[in-house]
Amino acid sequence: DAGVIQSPRHEVTEMGQEVTLRCKPISGHDYLFWYRQTMMRGLELLIYFNNNVPIDDSGMPEDRFSAKMPNASFSTLKIQPSEPRDSAVYFCASSPITSGGYTFGSGTRLTVV
Amino acid sequence: QQQVKQSPQSLIVQKGGISIINCAYENTAFDYFPWYQQFPGKGPALLIAIRPDVSEKKEGRFTISFNKSAKQFSLHIMDSQPGDSATYFCAPPGGASKIIFGSGTRLSIRP
Numbered sequence A: 001d002a003g004v005i006q007s008p009r010h011e012v013t014e015m016g017q018e019v020t021l022r023c024k025p026i027s028g029h030d031y032l033f034w035y036r037q038t039m040m041r042g043l044e045l046l047i048y049f050n051n052n053v054p055i056d057d058s059g060m061p062e063d064r065f066s067a068k069m070p071n072a073s074f075s076t077l078k079i080q081p082s083e084p085r086d087s088a089v090y091f092c093a094s095s096p097i098t099s100g101g102y103t104f105g106s107g108t109r110l111t112v113v
Numbered sequence B: 001q002q003q004v005k006q007s008p009q010s011l012i013v014q015k016g017g018i019s020i021i022n023c024a025y026e027n028t029a030f031d032y033f034p035w036y037q038q039f040p041g042k043g044p045a046l047l048i049a050i051r052p053d054v055s056e057k058k059e060g061r062f063t064i065s066f067n068k069s070a071k072q073f074s075l076h077i078m079d080s081q082p083g084d085s086a087t088y089f090c091a092p093p094g095g096a097s098k099i100i101f102g103s104g105t106r107l108s109i110r111p
Helices: none
Strands: A006-009 A011-012 A018-023 A033-038 A042-050 A055-056 A065-071 A074-079 A088-095 A110-111 B004-006 B010-014 B019-027 B033-038 B044-048 B056-059 B062-067 B072-077 B086-092 B103-108
Touching: A006 A065, A006 A088, A006 A110, A011 A018, A018 A088, A018 A110, A033 A074, A042 A065, A042 A074, A042 B019, A055 B056, A074 A088, B004 B086, B019 B033, B019 B086, B019 B103, B033 B072, B044 B056, B044 B062
Parallel strands: A011 A110, B010 B103
Antiparallel strands: A006 A018, A018 A074, A033 A042, A033 A088, A042 A055, A065 A074, A088 A110, B004 B019, B019 B072, B033 B044, B033 B086, B056 B062, B062 B072, B086 B103
């Protein structure tokens, strides 16, 4: 079991550019979550999916953010256009059950300059 | 939508001492109370969890104590070691299964 795999590990981009973060959840996990972590705001839930269907996207900060899960083994979080305030560590997590432990990926550190 | 309050925000403990972190919650519908541990540069990892039908659970040096009437649960780390230095989050599931993370406690164990 390779765990939750995120790519890239680090991303530096210029303001206004499109950024795509990728996540491969653990096989068999029905739930996938995208979180953002900053010093100021801590860990924030952005959006989560159940069986590839977005369930709650109320945490997505703006229309510049979008997430997709085209199949059970892949999800993307896209920011277009990116802004410096989007700089953060973005985590993907997956879970096999509704109220159980989550497995997090190692995160993508995004820096927008 | 903060439904948990974690304290203290930071904690310094001498090696061998007991580290205690507390979490107060509001939602009485929570049925799973986990603690996550996060090291720098890593994602949070599930450390230990408890269901509300028991008042205490111990795994090695880590113990969860649960007080349903007070709507609080706490993490105790016995014989704290430098390798325990990390940020700890209480994170009971919220509505429709989404986890709401507390503000975190940065624990430092002094050698």
